[in-house]
Amino acid sequence: MKFEMCRWAKGWESKKILLLMSVFIFFLLTDISLYAQEIVQFSVSKKEVVFLVDASKSMGGRGDNAIMDSVRQILYSLPSDVQAGLVVYNTGIQDIAEVGSSPEEMERILGVAEYAGYSNAGQGLKQALSLFSDEKDVERHVILVSDGEIDMRSTEEAEASREEFVQCARLATDKAVKIHIIAVEGVTDVAKEILKAAEISGGNIYNEGTDRGIYDEEMDGKTHMEGTGNGIYAEGLGGGLPEIAWDILWRQFNFPRKSIGIIEGSGGTFHIEIPQGGVSKVKVLLAGGSEMENVEARYTAGSGRVTTGNQFAVAALTNPKESIDITFSLTEPSTVEAWLVMEYQAVLDVGVEYRTEIMQEEKAEPVYRHYMDMEIGLVGVNSKNINVWRQGNYEGHLAAYTVNGEEYEGEIKNGVINHTMPADGLDMVEVDVGMDSFYEIYGEVDPVQIKVELPPAPVQEVDYRPLWYILGGLAAALVLILAVWMGKRKTALVYVQHTDLGKQPEKYEVKSCQYTGKLNLYVVQTPNDRDIAPQTIRLFGRKSGRMTLEWMLNSCGIKLGNVGAEDIVFYPGPEKTIVVMDQSEQCTVMRGMEILKKGIGYPVNYNEKITATMEDGVTELEIHYKNLKPSEQQAP
Structure with a gap:
């Protein structure tokens, strides 16, 4: 199938130029999407909507097909947290469905509606507003479907209906109810009065067809009705009734949904995987560019139903399993777009x-x-x-x-x-x-x-000093060697939090301990944003003694320059810990969320990390202390 967008081009060169422009725009937008990450914003508030349908005689030619189909399209696409009602009116109120009624009940009412008599929109709007609940924090809408003016048997009755219509529109504004108008087959100058409800309440006007002659005031990229305030006919709010129905769903209700994709041609199949873990209801919405037929769905679920219309289809499942496949065909080649609506508990x-x-x-x-x-x-x-x-x-x-x-x-x-x-x-x-x-x-x-249940503060109940004296004597030789080796450098002091909460933390000198485990080294940031692969430094089996961060970097072939790495030192600690000490002037070293004091050693346990910001203020490293598997415990 050839692209429909190219039909107007004359000659192969025009088509080629248009195709190249399309490809360029595609890659441009794709590049932008890779770098721009924003929080998407859907409307998740509770909603109520009342459909107000004009069933006067002039609507008879549309009532049995296109109008009913567009209302069905919206009704069956709405998620379960949107409660809907219906009022059908002509000379008086012909029928109603309370807010919260099922789509099937409202479809039944529309199917038996008698399109005759006059158009008493004032009484109809009054009845529609009365159907809303008194619940707080609920977003409310009225969708009025009409083809013309407010018309009654006499001039007096018509004027009374118009006055009631305007009063109800103002009452809707006071109650934060937006009234949206679907102007079937456009609105003539004489019928502009029906649009006042959108103007007063801040709703939108949807004009079927493309005649926009009565809209002439450009403001902020939108076209306002001549002589009105908030009643807005925005770009994209016109077209056929199926397009209007989708615009109302996305623009007014904006419930969460995910685009599945687009199929071009005369038919096809959408395959949708359903995530597991609490999905209670699923709807798959299909929007066709031409009449759809032979819509079938294959799925496993607690229950399911497929509703079809002229240019739409909705597959609704409860307690779905694994996946759903929807097959369709079109009377004329066009595109079909699909969306997935999932409801969780x-x-x-x-x-x-x-x-x-x-x-x-x-x-x-x-x-x-x-x-x-x-x-x-x-x-x-x-x-x-x-x-x-x-x-x-x-x-x-x-x-x-x-x-x-x-x-x-x-x-x-x-x-x-x-x-x-x-x-x-x-x-x-x-x-x-x-x-x-x-x-x-x-x-x-x-x-x-x-x-919040904080752990109890340690209480000193048992004196472990004799044990530490014994361990201190065993480590004296190592302390002496380290003192000579480090010269004038300060001896590392370590504060140890015992697992026994009754023991007060105390300081001690680093003793003759053995290295264990390994260090995973990550260079997070460099001044020139150079990517450096993660490195692993095996500690197990190494001789006890002082190691510097500079030595580690050099042994891994990483050259960062004079950034103070020679003044960040490591020692083996007791109980399979490793002791880290910051002797630098400008580096910032952290154990977890704790900033290390200069010249004091801190023990690091397995699965803890050290973060070091070097003296240049840009270079940043992370060092993760990990245990070795038994198969890895071999001396280097």
């Missing part, structure tokens, strides 16, 4: 680990500071505690969240958002995650309340 899951850091000045009592290391995840209800964010393509996804009301932006890594905060002085911590940046619908995900 999920709750936040926050894991907390408490960490204690000891701050101690020489000849002073130690000060204990506590921190909470939190992992924020999302668990599907009735899914055996499956983490939803570990099932789909969420790695690197940005999400907004709050902790005790403070706003943050976090990146999902390995299925969780990591957050660290001081815990001292807190009794409760509340964590909430905004769900409007996700392509799925999570409904009401309540914030999580966490009771």
